[in-house]
Amino acid sequence: MRIDHKYILEMIEPNSHVLDLGCGDGELLSLLMKERNCRAAGIEINEKEIYKCVERGVSVSHGDIDSGLADYSDKRFDYVILNESLQEVLNPEKVIAEALRVGKKAIVGIPNFCNLNARLQIFFLGRVPVTEGLPYKWYNTPNLRFLSIKDFRDFCTERSITIECECAFDAKGKIAFAHNIFSEIAIFLIHK
Template sequence: METLRPDHKLILEMIEPDSHVLDLGCGDGELLSLLMKRRHCRATGIEIDEKAIYKCIEHGVTVSHGDIDSGLEDYGDQRFDYVILNESLQEILNPEKVIREALRVGKKVIVGIPNFCHISARLQIFFLGKVPVTKGLPYKWYNTPNLRFLSIKDFRQFCAERGIIVQRERAIGAGQEVFFARNLFAYAAIFLLRK
């Protein structure tokens, strides 16, 4: 069995078998393909990049070419068991609206975010006085696709202020799961949300 991306592994563990899953910004459909094979899920994706769509179709993933904001309007309430926003929230123009919409079309929502306040980012800012480049944030200021810069704490606060329930939170560090001081040592986190 091939090694799984750590975020994919955690997401796979959060999803019940035979679920109906929508992945917003599904890329080449790798995660959805895994969910189909290992969790027998019915998988649908939305993806903006044309080249990635070819890969999705190759993987047997049902996919719509388009942006996340307009893509969600096509679906009725509570249509999916899970809606996934992995590594895509920070690239969205209106994340608040998308999360609200995701919670409308999905019974549960899985959000994966890069942690902009990882210790290496903090150290780079402090000692180098430069915008940090880390494992979770591999871009320079001029080529980053990221529009939103948030930490694990920020996202917890965002959910709390809106009454969104965080059912589970798991964090990924260098090579292993992080259980302690996540906002400092995790470069990414996966949240399981519901209304």
């Protein structure tokens, strides 16, 4: 099981109704259906991934996250998941507001653009960092937004969004302290 999926699974109560924005091949939703008995739905932009979702029995809609949430009424889902997809959307502020409108809670997974490795590369090499968690060059990255764990915390504070739980980790496991320096990825459980 992917490490991020493992930590997301830990955050989700059994028998929940879950929407995954940018659900990819449906692996996480399929796990949630099996391991947590969740009702699951996904939104995914990539046609090839849709076939895999349907194969897994995951209900999925082909479309983009930026506009896909308008179809749902308020508090329809127990959780709305934005794992590794927020940095790729055009309007993250609106997407988070929408996620918290249609979901009672949201789970947001972000790559930490200010981890130590990235900081050292900027400082010593003077170049935009390329790390395991951020493997792209400036000209081919799908990421439109570059944020750190602190940036996301500030974002939530400014909008009175409560962070219920923050889980920071790298490929080896959870990071105990100084998340913004040592972790490559963070997953937040938030509500409003």
